[in-house]
Structures are given as structure tokens and as C-alpha cells.
Amino acid sequence: MPTAIAVTSADLVLPPPDRQTPPAAVLQPPGREHTVEHTLAELQTLLDLHGYVIVLYPASLPDRTVHRLYSARALLESDRIALLRLDLPPLGLATLALQLRQLALCDFSPGVLASAARLLSHYIYAGALLGSVAKLDRVPVSLTSHAKSWVPGSQFAVLATPAPQLVKVSGGNAAAQGPSLLQGPGFGTQLLIARGQLNSDWVTARLAPAWKVQGVAEAPLPAESGRWWATGKLVEFAAAIPDITLLYQLVSSVKREDCHWCGLDLIGDRCGFCTAPLLPREQRGRTHSAAEGRELAAGDTRVLAPGRTRRAIGP
Structure with a gap:
């Protein structure tokens, strides 16, 4: 076995x-x-x-x-x-x-x-789209981002690994334009998403095309996600190598x-x-x-x- x-x-x-x-x-x-x-x-x-x-x-x-x-x-x-x-x-x-x-x-x-x-x-690019970063302590958050977190409708794209990143997303729909996108992997990945209490298609409509992922799949949101990200208003995502041959x-x-x-x-x-x-x-x-x-x-x-x-x- x-x-x-x-x-x-x-x-x-x-x-x-x-x-x-x-x-x-x-x-x-x-x-x-x-x-x-x-x-x-x-x-x-x-x-x-x-x-x-x-x-x-x-x-x-x-x-x-x-x-x-x-x-x-x-x-x-x-x-x-x-x-x-x-x-x-x-x-x-x-x-x-x-x-x-x-x-x-x-x-x-x-x-x-x-x-x-x-x-x-x-080699796993794991992050989330968050409705608030006011209580987030697992990724560095600036005082400016903390202040913006209290503005109604603010959303933040956060990458936890392999290197912390945080950008403000000015709205939650596909047409929303943030100052920049999260820097993604330089190799082929498949994107997995899990939806929480945040109603947004930003991850699939903006992030997935920008990262040129090979496919998108959905999974239930893990119960531990709310504790990890310090909010239930989120859409969690993870991009990883799907090919077992490449992993080997x-x-x-x-x-x-x-x-x-x-x-x-x-x-x-x-x-x-x-x-x-x-x-x-x-x-x-x-x-x-x-x-x-x-x-x-x-x-x-x-x-x-x-x-x-x-x-x-x-x-």
C-alpha cells in the first residue's frame, strides 16, 4: 500500500x-x-x-x-x-x-x-478575493489598505503563497479595473476556486485569463478558510500544476x-x-x-x- x-x-x-x-x-x-x-x-x-x-x-x-x-x-x-x-x-x-x-x-x-x-x-499560487482585510494577519497589510477596507464595496485580491501580494479591486464585477493584477505563475496551471459569501466573478473573469490557466474548476469552500482569511466574504483560489508527469x-x-x-x-x-x-x-x-x-x-x-x-x- x-x-x-x-x-x-x-x-x-x-x-x-x-x-x-x-x-x-x-x-x-x-x-x-x-x-x-x-x-x-x-x-x-x-x-x-x-x-x-x-x-x-x-x-x-x-x-x-x-x-x-x-x-x-x-x-x-x-x-x-x-x-x-x-x-x-x-x-x-x-x-x-x-x-x-x-x-x-x-x-x-x-x-x-x-x-x-x-x-x-x-509552486502553488494560493490566494483569495476578500471583502475586507481589516482583520487579516497572515499577509502584510498596509495602513492604507486597512483604511480602504472600511469603504463599502471595497474588495482586495490577496496572494498568500509563494510570495505575499495584495492589490485593491475597485468593484466585484468582470469590468472592474484594479491598479494591477496579482503576479501569477510563469508555468502552466489549473485554477481551483471555492466561493464563500462574496458575490464576484473577478477570479474567473479577470484573474484566470491573465494567468492563462489551462482550466478552471470549483470546489466547496473549506470550513477553515474563514478562520485563515479572517472573513467569510471571500472567493478562495489556488493555481497549481495539474500534470502528474511534471510533478514527478x-x-x-x-x-x-x-x-x-x-x-x-x-x-x-x-x-x-x-x-x-x-x-x-x-x-x-x-x-x-x-x-x-x-x-x-x-x-x-x-x-x-x-x-x-x-x-x-x-x-
């Missing part, structure tokens, strides 16, 4: 583009009372089925929920659970989760797949390293599972042999390559 990709609410699960893409696991189904014991049981089941679990959660997730996730992982004493906090808005996070679900079927190791989340997040090439092009702590493969500068940073190059040679020679616990041997094994703690 491929590595499990998990999210913290069902509205962060997007429909797959094909029948091969595995479903996402939802650790917090709606309408149930959740405890550490319940989360622990869910993670244990996923470990038994998949071996490794990658949990994606938004930065706006309440602290009590985050604490529950980390407590459950600590009780399991497992180094096969990656808890990845992402600054992507909810719709962008849902897009990333879908990309990782597609890549889970490829020949990437769990370590590479987890560390690929940070890489791919830089992107991840494959990055040099792989060994985590000096848990021994997993990784790309980038940090392990997604144990969060250990990549050591400076001059220190890597003498730490690899130590990581490879660690004792195996609980009788669990996982072969990474000929002549190499890694230590697994529980369960």
Missing part, C-alpha cells in the same frame, strides 16, 4: 482526477467528539495498513487539535508519522494533498514524499540526501518525519555510517538500498 496522506478535515479532500489516485485519510471526521485516544487509534490503523503516514494540517488549526496530533504520535513512539504544518491557505493545502496522493503511487520513498511537500508548496520530474530533479537522524531519504534541507535539519556537507560523510548502523527496534527492518537498513521505533 502507498504511503498514507492524511488531512484534518474532510473538506480538504479534493476529488481525484483518475481512479488510480488513492484517497486521503481524514483524521477529524465532522460530527464526532475527538480525543487523543481516538486520534491514536486512527494513526495506528493507518500505520498498520500503510507503514508510513504523512499528515498535512493548516497553520490556522486550533492549538488543541495540533496538541492532540503530537500527543498521539508521542504515545505511539513511532518515527513513521510526519506532521507537516503548512502556511498554505486551506484550498492550497487541499491542492497539495491531492498532488502528494498522486505522487504516492510513484517510486518515491516516504522520506522523499514528505519532504516534497515543502518543495511543491512553492520536479521532485525527481532534486538531489536526495540521507537524514543523519532517522536514516530516511529526503530532499531539501529538513526531514519531514523527524524534522532534523540537513547537516553541512562536510559533516554528512561521518554521520551516514552511524545512521546506517543503528540497531533495529521491535524487529522491524526496512530495506532502503542494498546493504542498508534503517531503525524503526515501534509500533
